[in-house]
Structure formats: C-alpha cells, structure tokens
Amino acid sequence: MDEKLKNKISTPALIIDKKKLEYNIKLMANFAKENSINLRPHVKTHKCPTIGQMQLKAGANGITVAKVSEAEVFAKNGFDNILIANEIVSEEKIVRMLGLAKSKTIIVAVDSEKNIKDLDRLSQKYNTELNILIDIDVGLGRTGVKPGKPALQLGRLVDKSPFLNLKGLMAYEGHLSFIKEEENRKIETNKCMKLVIDTKELFENEGLDISIISAGGTPTYKYTGKYPGITEIQPGTYVFMDHHYAPIVPEFEIALTILTTVISMPSKRMATLDMGSKSVYLDGYPKFIESNKIKAQLITEEHCQISYKEIELKIGNKIQAIPPHICPTVNLYDFFTIIENDEIIDRWEISARGKIL
C-alpha cells in the first residue's frame, strides 16, 4: 500500500483490496461453475450486503448465515434463498425466522426431534412453511445427528410434519480445516462426504425425496465440491483469507488487512501499535505484511507491542497486519475501507456486524 494512501486513513481500519476480493470471488465462482455445483457462500465472514451482492453476481445461488439476525439483515437488503446453517431452538428466534419465511425462501438445519416438533408447531401457528436440512455430524462433534439411521429417523419425522418441507442434508467438515497435507485433507474429506451420500441413499430408498446436499468450507471446497452427489458448497473465508488459512489454500489472495499506526516507541527495536484485542480477534496473534521483519509480542485491549528488525519504524508509521482469524475480526468493525489502484474508492458498511442473536 502506498504511504500517501495509508496516511489518509484513520486507524485501526479494515482495508479491502478490491481487485484481490474480486479475484477470490471469481476463483470460487468459477470452480463452482466448472464442477456444476451450486455455491452458497457463508456471509458470516464479511457480514456485508455489498459483498454478498458481488458473490451473487459472480454466480452464487443463495447465501448461508449462522444467525437469524444475520438472515434478517440480508433479507432486508434484498437477499433470498437463505440457509441458516445452525439449529434455531428458542421460540422467540423461531418466530422471527418464520416472519422471514413469509416472504423469503428460508432453509434451516435441524438435529433433534424436539426442535423438529417445535418448528412444525410454530409454523402451523403462524401459518408458514419452513424448509429443512438434516444436519449430520461427520466428525466435528459440534452440532448434527449421526449419519445413517439416526439421520433417517429425523428425516422421517420432518417428512411427516405438515408444515415442514424436507429439502435435504447438511454436513460441515470443519474439523478437517487444518490438515496441512493436501492428499490427507482430500482423503478425510472424501470419507466424510461418503457418510453423507450413504445417508442420502437411505433416504431415497425410503422414497424420501431430497434435492439439497450442502457441505464444505474454504479448506475443503475442492474435494467436497467434486464429490458426486454433493449439490452445493458453503465456504466463507475465501473472500478475504487470513493467516491461518493462507498456507492451506494459497490459491486465494489476502484481500483484507488491518491498517495500524505506530503510536509509541517504548524501547530499542520495539514499537507499540494502535491495534489491540478490540480491533483484532485473538485466535493467536496477527502477522504483518513484512512478516519476517515484524513480530507481535504482546497484545492488550488497545495496543499491540511489536519487535522489528531490518527495517526502520518511527511514530506515525502505518503498517498492515494480517489477522489470524478474519470472521470474528470483521465483526469488531463498522465498515470496510475499499482501495483500488492506490486510491480509496469506497466505504462499505458491515451491516450485520454484532448480529449474534
């Protein structure tokens, strides 16, 4: 980033390099097209309708969210075909979700009988129908019913529920994200997808017709998206990337950085930045564009103390940090600053920022 440009920006700030963002969006959309698979990006990464629109324009078929409040923001901004890839169990949230389902296609994940019964009862009360995916646990151990018969049992219950439409299956293989060796990641992903497709066959043998099999994140999209029978992938992080994922999927560009300012020089070869835990989510420490020359040593609420070598820094210098985990970092900010050809060209609101309900 050009020094003159850096000086125009108040820090800490989230900076999007628009060309790199467009490159990442296109790369994933082209992968989906070439492999005849639907793309339903997880928008919890950017929480920004402007970026969601870019993904749709590039070929995405719908979006994925984690929260009803995220769905509300995107629905209000004109989005349809929204998968809430999470269990929504409290009555207040179910009722809000049904409010959205009156005018939008809403799909929600389930993994328990109680939840299915509550969704059906409330859908009847509010005279709306909901589309359902059975969430299958393929090894993450977070949500989801076991594949095979336990999933089939829930499928039968949804099928019998007058106000619920059984649409298909969902599986998120997030426990495989950090397998470094590509071939192993592929083998393990294929094992997970086999569990899903075997379950799909059980459904079909019973005459339960399903049309959506949704799975996949950024580190596994290449394998999930090519597995026969999977109908859509739901990656999120690929739009921006972060330093956790960069070595795993190096084909994507680092499109988002945090611009931060040196505000103090406490001792020799040490500097303090205005980027604390309120401006970068501490899933590990951030790295820096000049990664081998600058190292984060300690981060507190408002400050990051760095050591540096082979470069000179002075108070007021601005440097670019690469967060370890981009999604919760984005959630700390109100807007992105958009740059292209060393110019600030726009500012995009992170409209679903803080939407955790």
Ligand SMILES: Cc1ncc(COP(=O)(O)O)c(C=O)c1O
């Ligand atoms: C259910 C689900 N699907 C998809 C994703 C997207 O994963 P990634 O950000 O690795 O692309 C996530 C991420 O947490 C997720 O929880």
